[in-house]
Amino acid sequence: MQELSDVMTVDEFLRWAAFSTLEPFADERTDWHFARLMEQQYNMHRGKGKASKPAKSFLLQFRQQNREMSLQEMEMALMMQFTAMGGRFPDKSQ
Numbered sequence: 001m002q003e004l005s006d007v008m009t010v011d012e013f014l015r016w017a018a019f020s021t022l023e024p025f026a027d028e029r030t031d032w033h034f035a036r037l038m039e040q041q042y043n044m045h046r047g048k049g050k051a052s053k054p055a056k057s058f059l060l061q062f063r064q065q066n067r068e069m070s071l072q073e074m075e076m077a078l079m080m081q082f083t084a085m086g087g088r089f090p091d092k093s094q
Contacts, residue, residue, distance in 0.1 A: 010082060010089055017078045035059045 020028070038058035046052065069077065083089075 008087070010079065010087065013082050013087065014075065014078055017081075031059055 023029075032055065035055040035058040039053060039055040042058070043052045079089075
C-alpha cells in the first residue's frame with residue numbers, strides 16, 4: 001500500500017473509482033455476468049403467470065442502502081477508503 005500511495009494521487013484514485021462504476025473490475029464484473037445468466041435461466045423457465053426478474057435481483061447484496069449517495073457523500077466515502085488503505089493527501093500548507 002505504501003508504494004500505491006507514493007505513486008497514485010487522490011485525484012487519480014477518485015478517477016479510477018468513478019471508472020469502476022462504468023466498467024466494473026474483476027469480481028463485480030463476474031457477479032454481473034453470473035446475474036445475467038441467472039436472469040436468463042429464471043426467465044426461460046419461470047412458470048405461467050410469473051413475472052420476469054431483472055439481473056439486478058440476482059446480484060449478491062453485501063451492503064443495503066435505503067437511498068442513493070450524493071456526489072459529495074460518494075467522494076467523501078472514497079476519500080475515507082483511500083486513507084484507510086494507507087493513502088495520503090498532499091500537504092497543501094506548504
